[in-house]
Amino acid sequence: MKKTIKVLVIEDNEYYNNLLSNAIQQSVNPMLAKGNYQLVLRSFTDAKEYIRKIKSKELECDYTAVFIDYYLGEGINAGHIIKILKEHCSDAMVVLLSQSDSVRGKSDLVPYDYFVVKDKFAPSLCGLYLQQYIENKYSVSLDQ
Amino acid sequence: MSGPDNKHLKKNSIQLKIGFLMILAVILLTATCYLLYRNLSSIVSSIRIDETPELRLLSIREISTDIEKAGNSVRIYTITKNPKDIKPYYTFISSIDEKVNRLGLECNNDSVLLVQTDTISNLIEENIRIWNKLLVLSRDNNVIGNLRQLSVHLDSVSGTLRKQGILKRVFSLSADTSHIEKDIAADLENIVEQNRETRDELAVRELQLAKNSSVITGKFYDLITKMENEVYERIQAKAEAAGVVADKTYRWLVMLSVSGGLLAILVIYIIIRYARNAYAYQIALENAKDEAEKLAKTKELFMANMSHEIRTPVTAISGFTEQLLHESLNNDTNSSLKVIKSSSDHLLKIIDDILDFSKLQSNKLALEKVHFSISQILSEVRSMFERQAQQNNTTLSYWLDPKTPEVLLGDPYRLKQIMINLISNSVKFTINGIVHLEVTSIRKPAEEIDLLMEFSDTGIGIDESKLNAIFEDFTQAEMSTTRKYGGTGLGLSIVKKLVELQGGTIDLKSKKNKGTTIVCRIPFSKGDEKLVKKDISPPVRVPEEISGLKILVVDDEEYNRMLFKKILDRWKIKCRLTGSGMEALDVLKEEKYDLLFMDMRMPGIDGLKTTRFIREEMGISESDMPVIFISAASMSEDLQKFKNGGINAFLQKPFTEEMLLSSILTVTGNKIQPYFGEAVVTDNKPDGEGKLDLHNLYHISGSDEQFVKQMLISFITTTGKGLNELREAVTKQQWESASDISHKIQPPCRHIGAMDLYNLLNKIERTIRINGNTGSVEALAENALVEFGIVSRLLDDHIAKIS
Numbered sequence: 001m002k003k004t005i006k007v008l009v010i011e012d013n014e015y016y017n018n019l020l021s022n023a024i025q026q027s028v029n030p031m032l033a034k035g036n037y038q039l040v041l042r043s044f045t046d047a048k049e050y051i052r053k054i055k056s057k058e059l060e061c062d063y064t065a066v067f068i069d070y071y072l073g074e075g076i077n078a079g080h081i082i083k084i085l086k087e088h089c090s091d092a093m094v095v096l097l098s099q100s101d102s103v104r105g106k107s108d109l110v111p112y113d114y115f116v117v118k119d120k121f122a123p124s125l126c127g128l129y130l131q132q133y134i135e136n137k138y139s140v141s142l143d144q
Numbered sequence: 145m146s147g148p149d150n151k152h153l154k155k156n157s158i159q160l161k162i163g164f165l166m167i168l169a170v171i172l173l174t175a176t177c178y179l180l181y182r183n184l185s186s187i188v189s190s191i192r193i194d195e196t197p198e199l200r201l202l203s204i205r206e207i208s209t210d211i212e213k214a215g216n217s218v219r220i221y222t223i224t225k226n227p228k229d230i231k232p233y234y235t236f237i238s239s240i241d242e243k244v245n246r247l248g249l250e251c252n253n254d255s256v257l258l259v260q261t262d263t264i265s266n267l268i269e270e271n272i273r274i275w276n277k278l279l280v281l282s283r284d285n286n287v288i289g290n291l292r293q294l295s296v297h298l299d300s301v302s303g304t305l306r307k308q309g310i311l312k313r314v315f316s317l318s319a320d321t322s323h324i325e326k327d328i329a330a331d332l333e334n335i336v337e338q339n340r341e342t343r344d345e346l347a348v349r350e351l352q353l354a355k356n357s358s359v360i361t362g363k364f365y366d367l368i369t370k371m372e373n374e375v376y377e378r379i380q381a382k383a384e385a386a387g388v389v390a391d392k393t394y395r396w397l398v399m400l401s402v403s404g405g406l407l408a409i410l411v412i413y414i415i416i417r418y419a420r421n422a423y424a425y426q427i428a429l430e431n432a433k434d435e436a437e438k439l440a441k442t443k444e445l446f447m448a449n450m451s452h453e454i455r456t457p458v459t460a461i462s463g464f465t466e467q468l469l470h471e472s473l474n475n476d477t478n479s480s481l482k483v484i485k486s487s488s489d490h491l492l493k494i495i496d497d498i499l500d501f502s503k504l505q506s507n508k509l510a511l512e513k514v515h516f517s518i519s520q521i522l523s524e525v526r527s528m529f530e531r532q533a534q535q536n537n538t539t540l541s542y543w544l545d546p547k548t549p550e551v552l553l554g555d556p557y558r559l560k561q562i563m564i565n566l567i568s569n570s571v572k573f574t575i576n577g578i579v580h581l582e583v584t585s586i587r588k589p590a591e592e593i594d595l596l597m598e599f600s601d602t603g604i605g606i607d608e609s610k611l612n613a614i615f616e617d618f619t620q621a622e623m624s625t626t627r628k629y630g631g632t633g634l635g636l637s638i639v640k641k642l643v644e645l646q647g648g649t650i651d652l653k654s655k656k657n658k659g660t661t662i663v664c665r666i667p668f669s670k671g672d673e674k675l676v677k678k679d680i681s682p683p684v685r686v687p688e689e690i691s692g693l694k695i696l697v698v699d700d701e702e703y704n705r706m707l708f709k710k711i712l713d714r715w716k717i718k719c720r721l722t723g724s725g726m727e728a729l730d731v732l733k734e735e736k737y738d739l740l741f742m743d744m745r746m747p748g749i750d751g752l753k754t755t756r757f758i759r760e761e762m763g764i765s766e767s768d769m770p771v772i773f774i775s776a777a778s779m780s781e782d783l784q785k786f787k788n789g790g791i792n793a794f795l796q797k798p799f800t801e802e803m804l805l806s807s808i809l810t811v812t813g814n815k816i817q818p819y820f821g822e823a824v825v826t827d828n829k830p831d832g833e834g835k836l837d838l839h840n841l842y843h844i845s846g847s848d849e850q851f852v853k854q855m856l857i858s859f860i861t862t863t864g865k866g867l868n869e870l871r872e873a874v875t876k877q878q879w880e881s882a883s884d885i886s887h888k889i890q891p892p893c894r895h896i897g898a899m900d901l902y903n904l905l906n907k908i909e910r911t912i913r914i915n916g917n918t919g920s921v922e923a924l925a926e927n928a929l930v931e932f933g934i935v936s937r938l939l940d941d942h943i944a945k946i947s
Contacts, residue, residue: 114726114748121733124761132749139880 002038005031005134006062009043010050010081011069011097017043019123020067020097027127031134047072047081054084061088064137065130069118070098070110079110086111093133095126158418165411172407176400183393187386203247204264204371210236210243211268218275233275240268260371440506441930454495462488496944497634500561503937504641510938511645515671516556518595519544522583525563529571529579537576540567548585549593551671557945558642559595559666565635566599566662574603577659591670594648600661606654614652615640639664690808691716694736698728698754699743699774702862703855703892704797708741710851711801725754732758737769739812741795744775745887751775752789759790766792770811774799797891836938837897853946856939859896863889867925867932870908874925882921883912886928898935904928 007024011017021043031037042059044050053059066085068078078096085092096112098104104115114129116122134140214236221230244265251257465485503509522542533540563581570579579601586594606614615636643650648666695717697708705721712719720737722728726748728740740758744751755771758764770792786794795807841852866889873882886908893902908924 117730119733121729121757121761124757125729128749128753128757128761132753136880 002036003138004038004040005064006040007042007130008063008066008085009041009068010045010047010072010078011043011067012045012047012071012073013069014045016069016118017045020126023123023127024067024130027124027131028134031131031140034140037138047076048074051076051081051084061085063089063092065093065095065133067095067097067126067130070096070103077110078112082110082112093129095129097122097126158414161414162411162418165407165414169404169407169411172400172404176397176404179396179400180393183389183396186389199250203243203250207240207243207247207264207268208365210240211271214240214275215271218278222278230279237272240272244268257371257374260374264371441926441933454491458488458491458495462492497638499937499940500638501634501641504638504645509645511555511558513553514556515551515553515673515675516559517550517676518548518552518583519550521556521560521563522581525560525567525581528564529567533571533579536571536574538571538574539578539580540571541579542581542583545582545584548583548595549670551673551676552593552595553669553671554646554666557941558646562639562642562664562666563597563599565639566664569635570599570601570603570660574601574659577602579603586665588667593668593670595664595666595668597664597666598661599664600659602659605656605658605660606652607656608654611652611654615650686715686805687809690805690812693717693738693808693812695719695739695741695808696728696731696737697721697741698723698725698746698751699741700724700746701743701888701892703858703895704743704774706855706858707895708804710848710855711804715805725749725751728754729757729762732762732764739808740769740771741774742771742791744773745884747884752786752791755791756789766790772807772811797894799895835898835900835935836942838942841896849946853943856896856943859892860936860939863892863901863932864936867929871925871929874922879912879921882925883909886912893935896935896939898931901928901931901935904931 005028009017009020009024011020021041024041025039028037028039032039050059054061061084063085066082068081070078072078072081082094082096085094093114094112095114095116096103096110097116097118099118101117113133116125116129214233217230217232217236221227221233244261247264248258248261251261462485465481465488500509522544526540526542529540567579567581579599582598582600584596584598586596588594640650643664643666646666648664650665651663652660653662654660695712697705697712697719699705699708699721700723702723705723709719709721720731720735722731724746725742728742732740740755742751742755749757751773755773758769758771759766771790772793772795773786773791774795774797792811793807795803799807838852838856841855866885870882870885870889873879873885886905890902890905890909893899893905904924904927908921908928911921911924
């Protein structure tokens with residue numbers, strides 16, 4: 001039976017959302033090629049919709065890793081969602097993204113594992129973090 | 145009653161119980177054996193007795209058969225008149241006497257049977273008479289002749305037979321025989337003569353005679369049957385008696401067996417209960433022992449940690465206060481700082497005393513054996529207290545006897561500690577007086593001497609009544625002394641223990657308000673001047689062209705980062721230190737560097753992935769910024785993988801200054817083949833009895849003791865923290881994490897020559913990586929913690945020496 005790697009991306013910018021999703025997909029491709037794993041990637045641009053679905057239990061909350069933008073529009077920030085997420089999947093890796101490095105200071109109360117500034121390296125950095133996390137979690141090596 | 149007494153009584157009571165039961169068992173067994181023997185003997189003897197009646201029965205049966213045969217023989221002869229047919233009768237007659245006599249002998253012990261035998265004998269006699277009559281009636285002269293011949297024969301052998309034998313009685317009287325013959329002949333003649341026609345009537349009479357014989361034979365058989373029955377009854381009675389004895393034996397046997405079985409069960413129960421209790425006590429004892437050992441280890445660890453945890457901040461307070469005192473501040477601040485400095489120094493002294501005392505108490509204090517200069521130590525000690533003595537308006541002086549060997553072999557640090565403690569006391573308690581130390585030696589054979597040190601002062605002295613207690617732990621002469629002069633009361637106790645540890649003696653003489661004299665006598669060997677510890681190899685010559693380099697160091701281990709910083713600063717190379725791959729990536733986004741030292745294994749993203757990201761995503765080429773990989777592990781297996789990942793060279797931890805320089809030159813200079821540094825091989829004299837080797841650290845520091853001290857403090861902090869994390873990871877069975885942690889803290893251990901600790905950590909890492917958890921990791925982690933306790937104590941001692 002294949003192990004499932006479930007990844008959640010919440011980024012209100014559709015372009016950046018796709019960019020992140022693509023980088024994440026690329027990063028785990030070497031692992032998927034080994035045949036024992038499958039990737040389930042869910043991405044949301046609307047944070048409110050995600051919260052609604054989680055609260056109505058339309059979605060299960062059992063993610064391996066979560067990539068989430070800090071400012072999600074309409075007064076919602078990553079802190080709200082991470083709080084809900086941590087109640088259900090406390091061991092999920094949380095990567096917080098933001099345009100500005102200054103958010104790092106503001107996000108003190110938000111429990112996250114990595115902070116990524118959304119520059120040109122951010123998508124591949126997210127892929128790198130996911131790769132390393134999966135390697136450590138499943139004790140496999142993705143190095144070629 | 146006390147606990148041990150109770151246990152002793154309980155143990156004795158069990159022994160008594162078992163002893164009593166065993167004796168009971170032996171008695172029971174003996175009784176059973178005796179009973180069995182007695183009853184079996186009885187049965188056997190009754191069986192033996194019963195053998196005889198069976199022989200008598202055989203004799204009776206034989207006689208009975210013979211009689212029957214004889215009867216038949218007579219009857220057949222009377223019909224056939226054939227002489228052959230009468231022969232069995234003659235045989236019977238010739239043997240019957242002997243057989244009846246034998247039967248008589250066999251029944252000799254039994255009066256009833258003897259009577260019966262006589263009756264049988266009489267019946268046989270009567271029967272024979274009848275048979276003889278029958279034979280005569282059959283008018284056979286041969287028979288009469290034969291009978292007469294037989295009678296003569298019997299008369300001749302009658303001496304050997306029974307005097308009143310049957311045949312003798314029947315045939316020996318010839319007169320009787322002739323009388324019968326005459327009677328019968330007369331009868332026959334009468335019958336022949338009177339009436340030959342009455343032959344049939346005669347036949348009838350013969351038949352009647354035969355009937356009479358049959359009746360007599362029947363009587364005889366009745367008697368024999370009666371006798372047989374009697375014998376059988378006797379046998380039966382004996383069998384019944386034997387059966388009764390056997391039943392009785394059986395009952396006894398069952399009873400004794402049940403008792404024996406119950407006794408055995410009782411003994412076994414007591415023994416099992418005793419064994420179980422003993423086992424439980426043993427387990428409890430082992431647990432208590434383990435617990436005590438664990439507590440001792442915890443105590444050691446706690447002491448080691450406390451030494452660091454308290455000493456490090458206090459040292460920092462003292463050091464920074466001293467720095468601030470050198471700066472020009474206003475008087476108030478200055479005096480406050482002086483108080484802080486004095487207080488922190490005092491606190492340090494107390495901590496040192498307590499730690500030393502603890503080590504001495506637990507016999508954990510190890511002595512060094514190095515060559516040292518006695519005059520150098522004296523000079524250092526004097527300079528330490530010169531200022532304080534001046535403040536007390538006291539003259540401080542020492543005199544070293546020129547005959548005393550200049551170089552001695554022993555522990556200079558502990559000797560210095562003795563001097564410091566004693567002179568410190570003298571100076572503290574002497575105002576406007578004199579403190580003097582006189583050092584002489586007494587020669588002994590084989591290059592040995594006794595160093596004699598006389599510490600005298602003209603201070604407040606000690607009351608003579610308190611002299612005996614002065615070397616006891618936590619003791620000062622008077623409570624007021626503590627209040628006025630401070631101190632833990634451990635100083636003299638530590639001195640005494642240190643002197644005795646070195647095989648010496650200490651004597652104290654003192655008079656209140658007159659002063660004190662303390663004489664220490666410690667044995668030393670003569671030392672070799674050439675072997676007196678002098679500093680170290682010359683520093684590495686660094687080419688000028690590398691001075692302008694800008695280097696980024698990525699290593700999660702603080703000790704390594706500090707080492708890099710110290711060396712690179714000395715070489716005038718700009719460097720920035722980062723503790724993780726993520727941090728390094730952030731730095732590289734903002735700033736360019738000429739060279740990157742990258743640790744292989746770090747929390748978060750590992751070194752290889754970070755380097756790959758730098759090369760592939762950030763586009764920083766190998767020529768723009770070479771990357772030197774640093775790791776405690778051997779690189780040979782994954783060499784190609786690392787090279788493909790953009791690594792330019794390798795530096796194995798722990799490294800020497802030369803190895804570091806060589807690796808830098810390799811990647812920045814001529815771009816020659818990468819330098820594959822080898823692990824530091826230390827052949828210098830080890831510190832702490834082989835537990836440590838700080839020579840390379842001293843070498844790197846360029847004799848900067850403060851740097852060494854800082855590095856050692858950093859080592860204790862980071863390694864201690866790492867080991868605690870390791871223990872937590874092992875407890876939570878997070879093996880991957882445990883392996884990573886043990887990997888991470890190995891290089892500093894190796895660098896300071898703490899090889900036992902290094903080997904333990906290495907074994908933990910290898911055990912997890914090769915076998916997963918095999919159950920030995922917990923024990924290894926505990927051992928590593930204990931080993932760290934030892935190492936950190938040695939380092940604390942070393943730090944104290946530097947201080």
